Amino acid sequence: MSSEQIIFYILSFWFIASSLAMIFARNAAKAVLFLVLGFFSAASIWILLEAEFLAITLILVYVGAVMVLFLFVIKMLNIDKSTMRAKFAEYLPLGLIVALIIIAEMILVLGSAQFGLEVMPSPARHGADYSNITVLAMQLYTTYVYPFELAAVILLIAIIAAITLVHKKETTHKKQNVSEQVNVRAKDRVRLVSIVSPTKEEK
Amino acid sequence: MVSLSDYLILSSIIFCIGLAGIFINRTNIITLLMCVELILVAVNTNFIAFSHFLGNEAGQIFVFFILTVAAAEVAIGLAILTLLFRVRGSIDVDVTNSLKG
Numbered sequence: 001m002s003s004e005q006i007i008f009y010i011l012s013f014w015f016i017a018s019s020l021a022m023i024f025a026r027n028a029a030k031a032v033l034f035l036v037l038g039f040f041s042a043a044s045i046w047i048l049l050e051a052e053f054l055a056i057t058l059i060l061v062y063v064g065a066v067m068v069l070f071l072f073v074i075k076m077l078n079i080d081k082s083t084m085r086a087k088f089a090e091y092l093p094l095g096l097i098v099a100l101i102i103i104a105e106m107i108l109v110l111g112s113a114q115f116g117l118e119v120m121p122s123p124a125r126h127g128a129d130y131s132n133i134t135v136l137a138m139q140l141y142t143t144y145v146y147p148f149e150l151a152a153v154i155l156l157i158a159i160i161a162a163i164t165l166v167h168k169k170e171t172t173h174k175k176q177n178v179s180e181q182v183n184v185r186a187k188d189r190v191r192l193v194s195i196v197s198p199t200k201e202e203k
Numbered sequence: 204m205v206s207l208s209d210y211l212i213l214s215s216i217i218f219c220i221g222l223a224g225i226f227i228n229r230t231n232i233i234t235l236l237m238c239v240e241l242i243l244v245a246v247n248t249n250f251i252a253f254s255h256f257l258g259n260e261a262g263q264i265f266v267f268f269i270l271t272v273a274a275a276e277v278a279i280g281l282a283i284l285t286l287l288f289r290v291r292g293s294i295d296v297d298v299t300n301s302l303k304g
Contacts, residue, residue, distance in 0.1 A: 008205045012213050019217055019241055023224030028233050035237050038217075042244050049210070049255040054266050058244075061270060066240070066277050073281045074233060077288045095226025099219040106215035115208035120256050122204045139260050140267070151271040158275030162282040 008048060015041035028074045036063050050125070052132045210252035217245035232287075232294050236280050243273050 018038040025031035039062050043055040113119075140148055221241035228234040247266045254262025288294050 002204060005205055008209065015213070016216060016220070019220040019224075022241070023220060023227060023234070023238065028231065031234055031237060035240065038241065039244065042248060045210075045213075045248060046251050048205075049251050051251045051255070051263050051266070054247075054251065054263055054270070057267070057270060058247075061274060062240075066274055069277065069281060070233065070237065073284060076285070077294060091226050091229055095223040098226065099223035102222065103216055103219045106219075107212055110208050110211040110215065112206060112208045115206065115211055117204060117206040120207045122206070123256060123258055135260050136263055136267070139264055144264050147268060151268055154272060154275050158278045162278045165279070165282040165286050 004048070008045070011041050011044045011048070014038075015045065029071060032067055032070045032074065036067050039063050039067070050132065053136055207252055207256045211249060214245040214248040214252070217248070218242055221245065230296050232284055232296060235296075236277060236284075240273065240277070243269060 015038055018034045018041065022031045022034040022038060025034055039058060043058045046052075046055040046058065221238045224238035224241065225235055228238070247269055250262040250266045250269075254260060254266075284294060
């Protein structure tokens with residue numbers, strides 16, 4: 001067994017174990033931490049596949065931003081733990097049956113007869129002067145430049161949508177409107193009314 | 204050497220764990236979102252494995268875009284979740300049945 005295989009099986013074990021721990025965790029915050037461990041294992045497997053840039057992106061964007069966002073939301077919302085696990089046992093057999101059937105089918109289809117080393121040999125490792133980021137950037141800014149711009153637009157839409165959804169209208173305090181104050185005229189504020197004072201007989 | 208089928212079987216196992224998580228944790232929306240993330244990472248591993256073994260960088264570009272869209276999806280999903288909690292006082296799936304779907 002080569003060292004590459006040993007590393008692959010160790011990383012796969014941690015990936016699968018942390019994913020299982022994630023879906024069976026009783027506490028949502030613990031589930032997030034298990035998912036972080038799973039993402040680290042996934043990033044290591046991607047480095048094994050020579051996708052260094054995406055592995056770093058997975059850790060920076062997912063672990064650094066998205067998972068921290070999950071933790072923020074979990075800490076902000078007061079989740080009732082008793083209601084979380086109410087229907088746990090009810091759907092457990094169905095979920096396990098469906099998952100096991102899909103795994104069996106996938107292993108039949110994706111086994112070594114179809115995608116093994118004889119059919120698809122492992123490519124030669126790149127040298128030390130190979131830069132994954134350069135190769136990706138050459139593709140991204142030439143062939144895929146239009147989808148790249150679209151991705152930027154999608155992120156902008158996500159920012160606007162998230163802020164619009166969560167933003168509260170401020171009703172707790174009053175603000176001064178400076179332009180209104182500057183443009184005010186005397187006739188807007190003071191109204192002169194001529195009142196005839198009543199005589200003694202009318203009173 | 205690790206063959207392509209090893210990577211594919213690993214990612215299919217992770218995919219099924221995420222799917223089973225959606226079945227099991229049907230009441231908690233936060234865990235549902237995390238299971239969707241797990242499924243996306245499994246699919247991305249598939250893309251990267253094929254990209255490595257076929258010597259074509261297009262798979263890695265696709266993973267880049269999937270990561271972008273998934274980040275946007277999580278941001279909007281958590282915003283909706285916060286809004287739901289503010290309106291209903293709970294994030295149970297069973298409470299949010301006003302559409303009667």
